[in-house]
Amino acid sequence: MAPEFFSFPPLPDDIRKVIEDGFSFLVIGHISPDGDCLSSQIAMGALLEDLGKKATLINAGPFERSEIVHLADRFHTKVTNEMKADDPIVVVVDCSSIERIGSLAEGIEGLTTIIFDHHASGELFGDYRYITPRSISTTLIIMHLYKEFGVEISPEIADHLFFGFATDSGFFRFINAYRGDVLHQAAELVDLGVSPNEMADRIHGGKNLDYIKYVGKLIDRSEVLLDGRLIIASSFIRDSRTFDTTDRPSDMLYSMLLAIKGVEVVLYLKELEAQLTEIGFRSSHQSPVDVGELAKQLGGGGHRRAAGATVNESVESIRDRLILLVKELLH
Numbered sequence: 001m002a003p004e005f006f007s008f009p010p011l012p013d014d015i016r017k018v019i020e021d022g023f024s025f026l027v028i029g030h031i032s033p034d035g036d037c038l039s040s041q042i043a044m045g046a047l048l049e050d051l052g053k054k055a056t057l058i059n060a061g062p063f064e065r066s067e068i069v070h071l072a073d074r075f076h077t078k079v080t081n082e083m084k085a086d087d088p089i090v091v092v093v094d095c096s097s098i099e100r101i102g103s104l105a106e107g108i109e110g111l112t113t114i115i116f117d118h119h120a121s122g123e124l125f126g127d128y129r130y131i132t133p134r135s136i137s138t139t140l141i142i143m144h145l146y147k148e149f150g151v152e153i154s155p156e157i158a159d160h161l162f163f164g165f166a167t168d169s170g171f172f173r174f175i176n177a178y179r180g181d182v183l184h185q186a187a188e189l190v191d192l193g194v195s196p197n198e199m200a201d202r203i204h205g206g207k208n209l210d211y212i213k214y215v216g217k218l219i220d221r222s223e224v225l226l227d228g229r230l231i232i233a234s235s236f237i238r239d240s241r242t243f244d245t246t247d248r249p250s251d252m253l254y255s256m257l258l259a260i261k262g263v264e265v266v267l268y269l270k271e272l273e274a275q276l277t278e279i280g281f282r283s284s285h286q287s288p289v290d291v292g293e294l295a296k297q298l299g300g301g302g303h304r305r306a307a308g309a310t311v312n313e314s315v316e317s318i319r320d321r322l323i324l325l326v327k328e329l330l331h
């Protein structure tokens with residue numbers, strides 16, 4: 001089979017026109033933002049400003065992960081009437097389902113909305129969409145937009161673009177064969193002054209001891225099911241009394257649990273309230289299970305190998321349901 005090379009589709013004329021004709025823009029991302037989301041918002045905002053536009057960055061937060069906390073003060077957390085006074089256009093990045101922008105959804109009602117995203121599933125919204133699920137990060141989509149508009153990438157923006165790429169590519173680990181295009185983009189950013197070495201420290205370091213102990217606790221508590229093909233880890237509200245950390249244990253937890261031989265699916269259940277549970281889904285590279293589809297069944301979304309959903313159920317009840325759902329898929 002001939003390899004399927006990827007290149008970005010050209011920016012549709014209608015989207016280009018809306019951006020060129022617009023003056024004021026609200027740049028929005030998803031709740032509980034990660035590096036890709038915030039970096040995409042910052043780079044998109046800077047691009048719009050370079051094009052002579054006004055750009056306001058808004059994210060409902062919370063800004064919890066240690067690698068992004070320092071970016072929090074660049075973002076407004078609400079859409080105010082004042083922001084809407086000059087009839088802005090909304091640009092949503094790294095998110096294509098409206099629930100994922102949280103409380104901001106109400107504020108942007110009725111405004112022209114453009115989506116730039118790389119998530120494959122979820123219910124689509126917005127008036128214009130540029131969605132490329134094969135782009136490994138949203139920042140690489142924004143990098144493509146810099147090219148489309150002929151705007152030079154500053155060293156600071158290069159750093160943001162690489163940061164999002166590093167976050168979503170698991171620092172190069174999730175890149176498949178025939179995706180040299182991704183490495184070309186990364187190389188260009190490195191030649192603009194980005195140090196992957198320094199960035200690795202920034203992303204993986206900076207945690208406190210409680211964070212590491214917490215990851216240990218979750219591993220200790222995790223259940224091995226379906227002949228070792230499924231692992232479920234659960235965290236509870238009460239854990240915050242024992243472990244003093246706001247960092248999400250999920251990334252480290254997933255990579256450690258997926259390292260176990262024979263594991264195909266890892267689920268991380270996080271109790272938000274007694275009857276409200278956030279589910280993180282990951283599947284191994286060899287597994288036929290598409291966790292994006294699984295998350296979609298529960299009202300969430302994501303990619304084939306990584307997805308998320310939030311359900312109005314207790315950890316225990318969703319746990320039982322998920323075991324049955326995964327069991328069916330593993331046949």
Ligand SMILES: [Mn+2]
Nearest residue numbers: 036094138168
């Ligand atoms: Mn992303």
